[in-house]
Amino acid sequence: MAPFLRYTLIIALLLTTILASAEAKTGTTKVVTTLPVLQDYVNQIGRQHVTVTSLISGLENSHSYALKPSDILAVRQADIFITIGAGLEGWAEQLVQNAQNPSLEVVVTSKGISLLRDSGVTHATEGTHVHGNPHIWLDPENAKSMVRQITTRLIKVDRDNRHDYLANQAEYLRTLDTLQADMKRRVKMLPDRRFISHHPAWPYFARRFGFKIVGNIIEQPGAEPSAKHLSTLTQRMKRAGIKVIVSEPQLNQKIPRILADETGARVVTLTALPGALPGTNTYTDMLLFNVSTLIETLNP
Ligand SMILES: [Zn+2]
Structure with missing residues (x-):
């Protein structure tokens, strides 16, 4: 055998051994999620x-994400793949097909x-809000339903640890209930709960906590607003005396700033994805940050 071929073979064998031992050592269920919020639930x-x-990081835009070759590899090696659906990840179906797992x-x-x-x-394309608004997780009641589905699937794949999954779920659902009740109480005391949002990420959030969204800068994700709309x-x-514009770190801040200059309103940056701003690494931290920041801005 030529020396080159022999070395190649040895390296290949070594790599196989290393990969096999890494696999045996972790022994965990491998989960890939589309968004960091789902990663936190898991x-x-x-x-x-x-x-x-998570395929998408907190600082990326979930509407305009472009798939990477490493995403296919990650899903090929995963036990569970978790998405939001509702048209948010228009590329997920293709990804699952290509992963051949x-x-x-x-x-x-x-x-x-x-x-x-x-x-x-009025018009919509795949990956936007065509099937209805996909930002469901910003209501903790929806989060509870999403968490239950995740628990069920973890148990299906790894029945041996079902007692741990159920105990963790019970604890997390209690945390969500307590947090929700606290935040609702705080919002209730505000005299003015109205705001304009940059992109329509907040209808579930507003409905749950009692905020009122008076309008959106971007009506169709991915499209620039018209001069007439602005x-x-x-x-x-x-006319209504709206004092707050809610923007997001994943979006261009130019239009919110222009609008604020013209109306005297203040721009506040909240995030729909954990990890995009300091102090928002988990879902509950993110909810707390969004509600607290909004309360401070509405009631300075
Ligand atoms: Zn959206």
């Missing part, structure tokens, strides 16, 4: 029994949750 329920990666469990967490419709959306929005803000 970590809360699975803890030491799971290894979770027959034992993969796919969880679509929006299943069973009734979607809100955005007002003003002028109508400016008039409405001035």
Whole structure:
């Protein structure tokens, strides 16, 4: 055998051994999620029994994400793949097909949750809000339903640890209930709970906590707002005395700033994805940050 071929063979054998031992050592259920919010739910329920990666980071835009070759590899090696659905990840179906992983469990967490419709959306393309608003997780009641679906699937794949999953779920659902009740109480005391949002990420959040969304800068994700829409929005803000514009770190801040200059409103940056701003690493931290920041801005 030529020396080159022999070395190649030895290296290949070594790599196989290393990979096999890494696999045996972890022994955890491998989960891939589309969004960091789903990654956090899996970590809360699975803890030491799971290894979770999110394809999209907190600073990326979930509407305009472009798939990477490493995403296909990650899903090919995963036990469970978790998405929001509702048209948010228009590329997920293709990804699952290309991954060719027959034992993969796919969880679509929006299943069973009734979607809100955005007002003003006339035309829509895949990956936007065509099936209704996909930002369901910003209501902790929806989060509870999503978490239950994740727990069920973890138990299906790893029945041995079901008692841990159920105990972790019970604890996490209690945390969500307590947090929700506290935040609702705080919002209730505000005299003015109205705001304009940059992109319509907040209808579920507003409905749960008692905020009122008076309009959106972007009505169709991915499309620039028209001059006519912006002028109508400016008039409405001035007439109603709207003092707050909610933007997101994943979006261009230019238009919110122009609108704020014209109306005297303040721009506040909240995040729909954990990890995009300091102090928002988990779902509960993110909810607390969003509600507290909004309260401070509405009631300076
Ligand atoms: Zn959106």
